Amino acid sequence: MALLETETLRKSFGGLLAVDGVSFKVEVGQITSLIGPNGAGKTTLFNLVTGLLPPDRGTVRFKDQSVTGWKPHQIARAGMSRTFQNPSLFGRMNVLENVMVGRHCCSDSGFWGCALRLPSQKREEQRIRAASLEELDFVGLAYLASFPASALTFGQRRMVELARALATEPEMLLLDEPASGLNTSEKRELGDLIIRVRKRGVTILLVEHDMSMVMGLSDSVVVLHNGAKIAEGTPVEIQNDEKVVRVYLGGEVENVAAG
């Protein structure tokens, strides 16, 4: 069953067609990777799916309902969470508070409850704290809980961002180049972590340039080039796909097609 399904999604910035009629599916419980050269439109596609950008045309279906035109916070509440290509932690909070923001989806105290510290709010706050510490522990960074987020290394930021995304209890997680900027051992840890996330029943859509990671982890791979989908299949199929090989091993597709 497809958890996420896009149909002829299209987005242009001025004259530049960043996403050009992309249709693809993400099967429930799988790890699907989205690859393509720089500027292929991967991040833009993420932004369309998560509601940060409205598509010019096309539809996004999540859990068998259309979420086209939904606001990002509505899509997040529906069970889709994400990380960003540039880790975007909240700089004035400590690490634990950053993860606690992720629990916003799963809690509902309002202004009055919080201002008056009603008993229900206090209990909820304790649950938020405990669950967030658990997520931090899951990514192995519980000992950093009271650090200011701005004091972390790049790799640690990525992990905290992942914990924050997991704190929303997503059914689907979108990771935008989680391995970029990580060293070899951190990359290995990240790979293990992604597998553990999948074991929790979370469906994953991964954008990544590290091919060994993509080929090692993915159940299926979608290849974007100049905003358009040029191939889709299992890692083995993709590795043997002529077009993909051409795109990645020099020589533009257009040139080849024209010549």
Add this chain to the structure above:
Amino acid sequence: MKRLSTGIWADKGGIRSSVEDEGGTIAGRLRGLVPVIGFAMAVPLLHLVLRVAGTEYCLTQLTMAAYYAIVVTGLGLLMGYAGQVSLGHGAFFALGGYTTAVLTTHDFSKWKAATGWLQEAHIMVARQDLYGNQLVTVTPWAAFFAAMAVAMIAGCLIGYPALRLRGHYLAMATLGFGLIVAKLLVGSNLTGAADGLNGVPEWILMPGLVVSGKVPVRVQNYYLACGLLLVVLVLLRNTVQSRVGRALKSIHDGEKAANSMGINTAAYKLKVFLLSAALAAAAGVFFTHYTAGIGPSEAGALKSLRYVALAAAGGMSNLWGVAIVSLALNYFSLRGWFGTYDNAVFGALLILIISLAPAGPLQPAAAWLRRRGWWRNAQSSHHGTP
């Protein structure tokens, strides 16, 4: 502790315990009480000092400064937590004050058909004004609710369109709003044109507690105003140290990421703007009863700018700092310390803060004290936690 080799962070045990402190242990709760108790003790102490010095009349300016501090504290919440600037808080203050002033001084006896019923419902009351004329006016309590309703409607009309967009549209919209309100107040006879309104009656909050500037209740009103300020501070502190506070801070730090975490940032921005406008309007209502009148300068852009300067000087997200700085500087201003340079002082303050200490002067001062080992603040690592 993989890659953070700096020695200060190396103590795992310390980190763990400080996380748990905030979770509501006795030590954490006591630390939260320190400013509350400090404030609650400073208020009677100040009264005592003024009494011994034989200058108890200064309580009047302190009372007024406390009402202004409520405005500035609310603005600090908006600016320091949601990252939005309002250049129209003077107008909200005036909207609250003027609505009350008009309703409680205007003679409604011409509306014979309605006033009888309204008097029975305690919404209107027959009374005499200062000159012994017989009037039918709205009761202060009813006027208070009407004033809040007017301010909230105005807040929605400005805030809703301006806050759906990312960026500083609210600053522009509120600036325009302030200019319009000031112009309308000066241009209308109902609001006393350039003279403003006076003769606003006292407000009996409950038997024995009255908002009035009369000398016999001066002490009572000082404690009332400071008490209200303390209540506002505690409620806002609770708010910012909660799920809602984190949502507000996240808007300030990264609206897209906040959105993607399921936070309806547009709704939060509107709510916190309305809360902050409501505090300004409520302060305006109390202030107007206390001084028995209100003038159009309260709505002016200079007043609004002064509130922004004070919120910045207090460190915006540091609500206690904002309240204290605002209380002190408004008091000096009301005592006439700055003479003809009154507005210039606040302008200069704003320039100095922005160029020298954008996080507020208390932050560097605290850092300096900590460096010298004179003051230990266990929450030093969290910028923005009051």
